[in-house]
Amino acid sequence: MMIDMLSFDLDGTLVDTAGEITLAVNRTLADFDRAPRSQPEIEKLIGNGAHALMRRLLRRLDADGELDVARVLAGFDRHYEDTAGTLGQPYADCRDTLQSLRDAGVKLACVTNKEWRHARRVLEANGLAEYFELVIGGDTLPRKKPDASVLRHVLSAFGVNPAHAAHVGDSETDLAAARNAGVAAWAVPWGYNAGRPIAAAVPERLFQSLPEIAQLVRALHAASAFSS
Structure with missing residues (x-):
């Protein structure tokens, strides 16, 4: 994969x-x-x-x-x-992970329900905006996550098959958005999710650190190249 x-x-x-x-x-x-x-x-x-x-x-x-x-x-x-952008802190190894994914040729989007202008400000203030080819806010499209149209819009913009895409989030809303669009539903455990453990929502992958995401993607790429 x-x-x-x-x-x-x-x-x-x-x-x-x-x-x-x-x-x-x-x-x-x-x-x-x-x-x-x-x-x-x-x-x-x-x-x-x-x-x-x-x-x-x-x-x-x-x-x-x-x-x-x-x-x-x-x-x-x-x-x-x-x-916005004044008190937030990127989670550990965030920038290095995004850079590693970009270096591996992965197209990156930030898809949030936060209003676009606030999302952009947070990304810029934390030095993350440069890693994303596309930023979708909660007011960018007619609907927002978990509606299937949101991630389908991203897939269409990048010309990517759902079978070769994943969405990473901290909430049940994120997992539902991924499943509704037919992409892999991945999660991290350190977020908010209304105070509930995200593991209970059974993501396809639950990462304990951001670098684990890049490590998995690179391993999948290597396995695919070897098998071909």
Whole structure:
């Protein structure tokens, strides 16, 4: 099996962004005289995009509907423009892994449910943007992960057969997106996934480090070359 294309989730897969997201959330809540929330609570809401996170949080904090949701979302956008890319840290060996995959001829995409402008800022701030030929945000296409159309769009853009592609993420949403599009569903265990262990969702591969991904891909390439 050759892997010609890999797509990666962003938050909780390549970069730990929970701190900067929590900071933006709490600055927004302060604007509306609401108490701050803990980072562990916010981590459990990460995965479907910033606006989805805020809407879910508001359903908990504003059951009476006193707040103007549009104003809250606009406020969050302003604050996240300031915090995105400021506190996040790439996970260990992230850049080296992406470089190794590129050197092996693998086409790389970042596919996240985070709004595109925020995703781009995080990638650039952490020195990762240069590795990706394509970045898909949650607002890039009519639908977002786990809809099959998202990864199918990436496959079409690269001209890659699903049998030669994989998606790497930290959540059940990522695994569902991969399976819906017919690509290999790979996972890492250090992300968010609403606080649930991703192993319980039975990914096809569960990597304990990012370099393991490049090692596997290179081994698959070598085996394919030998057999041919």
